[in-house]
Amino acid sequence: MSRSSVLVVFCVLLSCGAARYDFFAFVTRWTGTACLSTRANEPPPLHDVPKNVAAFSIHGAWPTNYDGTWPSFCNNSYPFKWNEIQDLKSLLDVQWPSMTGPNPDFYKHEWEKHGTCSLDVLPNEHSYFSASAKTNSNTGFAACLSRAGIKPSQTQPVSLTTLSNTLSNCVGKKVAVGCLSVRGQLHFNQVTLCLDRNFKAINCPSTTMSTAAKSCSSSSQALVVPIPQSCYNSAEGTIPISA
Numbered sequence: 001m002s003r004s005s006v007l008v009v010f011c012v013l014l015s016c017g018a019a020r021y022d023f024f025a026f027v028t029r030w031t032g033t034a035c036l037s038t039r040a041n042e043p044p045p046l047h048d049v050p051k052n053v054a055a056f057s058i059h060g061a062w063p064t065n066y067d068g069t070w071p072s073f074c075n076n077s078y079p080f081k082w083n084e085i086q087d088l089k090s091l092l093d094v095q096w097p098s099m100t101g102p103n104p105d106f107y108k109h110e111w112e113k114h115g116t117c118s119l120d121v122l123p124n125e126h127s128y129f130s131a132s133a134k135t136n137s138n139t140g141f142a143a144c145l146s147r148a149g150i151k152p153s154q155t156q157p158v159s160l161t162t163l164s165n166t167l168s169n170c171v172g173k174k175v176a177v178g179c180l181s182v183r184g185q186l187h188f189n190q191v192t193l194c195l196d197r198n199f200k201a202i203n204c205p206s207t208t209m210s211t212a213a214k215s216c217s218s219s220s221q222a223l224v225v226p227i228p229q230s231c232y233n234s235a236e237g238t239i240p241i242s243a
């Protein structure tokens with residue numbers, strides 16, 4: 001065997017340079033809860049979320065394996081550069097706001113940890129962020145909730161089965177609903193849409209479903225809260241919500 005064919009065999013086995021992953025876990029947060037949860041602990045320096053922020057905003061598009069593992073920080077020769085995606089700013093402000101600090105810091109983390117692992121499919125920062133933002137704005141989870149008569153409320157919890165069925169029917173595939181306990185009350189927190197390498201929806205695998213189910217404990221319902229006013233104004237971030 002020639003030296004180069006040895007290298008090829010070696011690289012096929014170890015997938016040199018390219019990360020191994022089966023699908024994208026496209027995690028979107030229920031913005032109402034994302035705004036709350038950061039304030040439950042201590043007030044972080046919040047980014048001012050725009051008034052027209054998406055009801056479901058992106059946390060990240062994460063290359064993931066069916067067994068539940070995922071690659072991370074796959075290419076340190078491609079550090080985040082804000083100027084590569086600056087033209088997407090107004091779209092990202094609405095679809096992918098940070099709740100804990102300046103947006104570019106959040107994007108840098110998502111890019112370097114996750115985006116660099118899917119360069120085989122989304123070969124640069126621009127394609128990664130624009131495909132994600134477009135996917136989120138086209139998904140229509142919020143419209144599906146309102147068509148199903150599910151209205152945000154501070155007090156009336158929603159059945160998690162109803163929520164899960166409504167969101168799954170919305171995309172025609174099984175999605176994973178996640179929860180977060182905020183000051184002792186279970187809140188609907190996020191929905192994971194699973195995407196193949198062409199960014200087409202697929203049924204989420206059992207590993208994704210069971211991780212999400214665990215976050216909802218064994219509860220049958222959770223609060224789907226409206227976006228608090230404080231989300232829109234970082235100045236209010238200095239007022240901690242008492243535990």
Ligand SMILES: *[C@@H]1O[C@H](CO)[C@@H](O)[C@H](O)[C@H]1NC(C)=O
Pocket residue numbers: 016017018075077078119120
């Ligand atoms: C890593 O990033 C560099 C710089 O953009 C690029 O030239 C290289 O092809 C990337 N490597 C892989 C395996 O994608």
